Amino acid sequence: MAQPKITLDAVRHVSRLAALSLAPDEQERMCRELDKILGFMAELDKLDVSGVEPTFHAVPMRAQLRPDVVVPSLPRDELLQAAPAQESGAFAVPKVLDGDK
Amino acid sequence: MDAIHQLSLTQLAAAVSAGEVSAVEATRATLDRIAARDAITHAYLHVDREGALQQAGQVDAARARGETLGPLAGVPIGIKDNLCTRGLPTTCASKILAGYIPPYDAHVVERIRAAGGVVIGKLNMDEFAMGSSNENSAFGPVRNPWDPARTPGGSSGGAAAATAEGLAAAALGSDTGGSVRQPGAYCGVTAIKPTYGRVSRYGLIAFASSLDQVGPLARDMRDAARMLGVISGHDPRDATSVAHPVDDYESECGKDVRGMRVGVVNGMLDGCVTSVQDAIRAAHQRLEALGCELVEVDLPHRDYALSVYYIIAPAEASSNLARFDGMRYGLRVTGEDLRDTYSRSRGAGFGPEVKRRIMLGTYVLSAGYYDAFYLKAQKVRTLIKRDFTRAFERCDVLLTPTAPSPAFKLGEIADPLTMYAQDIFTLPPSLAGIAAASVPCGLSPERLPIGMQLCAPEFEEKRIVRLGHAFESAIGWKHRPAGY
Numbered sequence: 001m002a003q004p005k006i007t008l009d010a011v012r013h014v015s016r017l018a019a020l021s022l023a024p025d026e027q028e029r030m031c032r033e034l035d036k037i038l039g040f041m042a043e044l045d046k047l048d049v050s051g052v053e054p055t056f057h058a059v060p061m062r063a064q065l066r067p068d069v070v071v072p073s074l075p076r077d078e079l080l081q082a083a084p085a086q087e088s089g090a091f092a093v094p095k096v097l098d099g100d101k
Numbered sequence: 102m103d104a105i106h107q108l109s110l111t112q113l114a115a116a117v118s119a120g121e122v123s124a125v126e127a128t129r130a131t132l133d134r135i136a137a138r139d140a141i142t143h144a145y146l147h148v149d150r151e152g153a154l155q156q157a158g159q160v161d162a163a164r165a166r167g168e169t170l171g172p173l174a175g176v177p178i179g180i181k182d183n184l185c186t187r188g189l190p191t192t193c194a195s196k197i198l199a200g201y202i203p204p205y206d207a208h209v210v211e212r213i214r215a216a217g218g219v220v221i222g223k224l225n226m227d228e229f230a231m232g233s234s235n236e237n238s239a240f241g242p243v244r245n246p247w248d249p250a251r252t253p254g255g256s257s258g259g260a261a262a263a264t265a266e267g268l269a270a271a272a273l274g275s276d277t278g279g280s281v282r283q284p285g286a287y288c289g290v291t292a293i294k295p296t297y298g299r300v301s302r303y304g305l306i307a308f309a310s311s312l313d314q315v316g317p318l319a320r321d322m323r324d325a326a327r328m329l330g331v332i333s334g335h336d337p338r339d340a341t342s343v344a345h346p347v348d349d350y351e352s353e354c355g356k357d358v359r360g361m362r363v364g365v366v367n368g369m370l371d372g373c374v375t376s377v378q379d380a381i382r383a384a385h386q387r388l389e390a391l392g393c394e395l396v397e398v399d400l401p402h403r404d405y406a407l408s409v410y411y412i413i414a415p416a417e418a419s420s421n422l423a424r425f426d427g428m429r430y431g432l433r434v435t436g437e438d439l440r441d442t443y444s445r446s447r448g449a450g451f452g453p454e455v456k457r458r459i460m461l462g463t464y465v466l467s468a469g470y471y472d473a474f475y476l477k478a479q480k481v482r483t484l485i486k487r488d489f490t491r492a493f494e495r496c497d498v499l500l501t502p503t504a505p506s507p508a509f510k511l512g513e514i515a516d517p518l519t520m521y522a523q524d525i526f527t528l529p530p531s532l533a534g535i536a537a538a539s540v541p542c543g544l545s546p547e548r549l550p551i552g553m554q555l556c557a558p559e560f561e562e563k564r565i566v567r568l569g570h571a572f573e574s575a576i577g578w579k580h581r582p583a584g585y
Contacts, residue, residue: 011460018419018463019426019440020456021448030460033517037461040518041408044477047484054479055486057311057341058534059297059559064344066337078204084433093428094439 006035105130106267107585110176110324111351113270114217117175120164124157124175128219131177135221135268138584143243144253144263146182147190148222153177156219163217171217172327178213179269181260182223183230184315185304186210189220193306194238195228197431197450207304208339209273209315209332216331221269224259228452229422230280230308232256233523234514237454242511245287246582247549251508254284257318261288264318267585271319271328277309278410279503279527281316282539286503286552289541289580291325291569292318294527296559297534298343301336309417310341312410312531321578322540322570326350329562345560353567359392361568364496367399369526374506380543380551381502387575388500393568398492398499402484406528409485411521412465412478413532418455419462425450457517486533489556498564499556501526503539507549526554536562540569541578550580 011031015022022030076089085092105127108116116122132150139145160175180186183193185203187210192198206214213220227237235243235258243258245251246266253262257274261284264272274281276294285292294316302313317328330351335344365385370378385395427433427446434445451459465474492499504523514520530537536559539552557564 010464014460014464014467015444017467018459019423019443019447020451020459021444022456023448026453026456030457033457034460034464037411037518038464038474041412041474044405044408044481047402047405047481049477049480049484052480052483054476055483056479057297058482058486058532059343061298061341061343063340064337074204079429081204082201082430084427084431091429094435094442096439 006031006038106134109321110173110270110319111327114172114174114176117160118164118170122175124160124219125154127175128153128157128177128221131221131269138266139268141244141249142246142262142266142268143241144225144259144266144268145179145222146192146194146225146240146259149189149220152189153219153221156214160217160219171215172331173213173216173218176218176270177221178218179221179224179260179263179272180210181226181257181272181274183226183275183306184210184273185306186220186223189223191223191306193229194226194240195450195452195455196239197425197447199432201430205304208301208336210304212332213273224257224263224272226259227256228455229306229418230256230275230277231418231454231458233279233283233520234509234511235259236511237452239452244511245508246584247289247508251510251549252287254287254508256280258284260318261285261290261292264288264290264320265582265585271317271324273315273328273332274318275305276314276316276531277312277414278531279524281318282527282537282552282554283504283523285318285539286541286550287508289550289582290318290320291322291538291540292316293325293329293538293562293565294531294536295329295333295562296536298341299345299536299560299562300332301339301342303336303338307421309414310421311417312414322566322573323351323354325538326354326566326570348563350563350566353563354570356567358568358571361393361498362396362496363388363393363568364396364398364492364499366403366499366501367397369501372505373502376545377502377504377506377551381553384500384542384553384572387572391571391575396496398495400488400492400529402481402488403529405481406485406532407521407525409478409481409532410524410528411461412474413482415458415462416466416475417462419459419466422455422459482532485529489530489533489535493558497557498568501554501556503527503552503554507545507547507551530554530556535559536565538565538569540572541580542572542576544580
């Protein structure tokens with residue numbers, strides 16, 4: 001993984017992907033820190049992992065089916081209590097689609 | 102009888118069951134002690150005085166009716182603030198969840214209550230469990246009861262400090278890369294990270310889903326074993342919880358350890374401070390005196406665990422923390438449109454370390470880098486896991502230091518990579534998914550506790566309990582912070 005130098009542009013791109021607004025000073029600090037951390041991780045290049053399977057789960061497990069019985073969901077009113085805004089028994093969110101219709 | 106906070110968990114539960122102490126008395130004593138002492142330690146983010154006394158009253162009422170009480174009867178338990186508690190604030194020590202009150206209990210909290218335990222309050226931590234010093238709490242750091250200028254460790258720093266200081270009989274923490282073990286070592290308490298899948302994660306606010314496990318912190322191994330027994334077992338609400346039989350962990354306490362093969366990892370003491378080296382060597386001798394056989398083993402890929410972990414954990418975190426977008430719970434900062442509202446809410450709500458890990462995780466998962474970072478890390482994880490499998494062909498339990506030094510001073514480590522390196526011993530077992538624990542094994546010249554890490558194969562927690570208990574009995578560990 002020949003490690004490219006992390007640029008401010010790359011930081012801004014990734015912060016958009018992450019939907020995370022960063023102030024200009026945060027962007028600069030992030031740029032330096034990510035560069036150092038990712039540079040350190042280049043040590044993994046020393047290892048040959050061809051033919052090695054990835055371990056996504058450390059403990060082998062089979063998907064287990066639960067009995068197909070109806071159980072009550074959490075009460076809507078209680079869930080909505082935690083919402084920053086609610087309306088007519090639903091989460092109130094900013095407009096998702098452009099246009100009036 | 103000793104003051105209530107000086108009883109072990111098992112002693113207190115026995116005293117409550119026998120009617121020698123009421124659950125309400127025990128709860129009141131703990132609440133008073135928190136009021137008197139926690140201004141310095143800052144282990145608690147929220148104390149539930151009313152709710153705790155109510156639960157305690159129910160335990161006493163059950164006893165008055167002649168019912169048999171549970172294994173945690175009337176015992177005050179602190180809960181790390183990333184475990185959901187019905188009707189009680191759960192913030193992950195983050196501004197983005199300030200004031201959030203979950204409508205349900207985590208599986209482990211249900212288990213604690215069902216066993217007669219009394220939930221005293223919510224414990225401080227590094228924000229979203231990301232950190233090794235508790236300095237990443239949005240609500241101010243925890244201080245180590247052994248020396249208030251020092252960190253209690255992290256991320257379960259509040260859980261370790263409260264347990265050491267007698268502000269709870271025991272606590273529940275969570276461990277992703279060492280977050281119960283390292284604070285356990287720094288505060289001189291016993292902490293167990295169970296095998297991945299041993300304990301349900303239902304209601305644990307996710308950090309890195311393939312690594313997170315809930316684990317107990319307690320003042321001795323018997324207490325920790327009892328807590329582990331209470332929280333272990335299959336739960337259909339967590340698809341990764343495993344239906345493996347739960348052993349009677351507590352019955353391992355007092356069993357003979359003669360002939361047990363203890364693996365000593367070659368080169369593990371390099372890079373540790375002298376006091377840690379001395380304490381670990383003394384532990385080797387003590388275990389030999391108990392009849393254990395020391396075996397040298399190698400973990401050739403352990404040095405890569407740092408890079409592997411800090412790719413995998415942030416990658417999973419960047420995905421898990423996407424849910425904090427200001428829509429259904431938590432902070433909302435309204436922007437120009439939906440997307441801008443997400444970004445501003447997250448930018449204002451998350452602290453610096455959480456932002457760093459979200460950025461790191463998003464980067465390593467982004468187009469063009471997935472294979473080079475994430476996939477490669479998961480392959481090296483396979484090599485690390487193989488190292489343990491081979492080592493366990495030659496030994497029953499592995500012994501390492503828990504951390505390279507005793508507790509460092511608050512503010513001492515500013516560089517993120519240096520901070521990450523504090524987890525060097527606890528990361529490999531986390532990546533391998535195996536059972537691991539920290540057990541107090543000595544004091545440094547400046548009177549700070551030192552911990553040793555014991556690791557066992559999947560679902561062999563009982564070996565750790567047996568060896569840890571035998572060791573702790575042999576050294577007669579009675580050291581506590583000055584104020585205990």
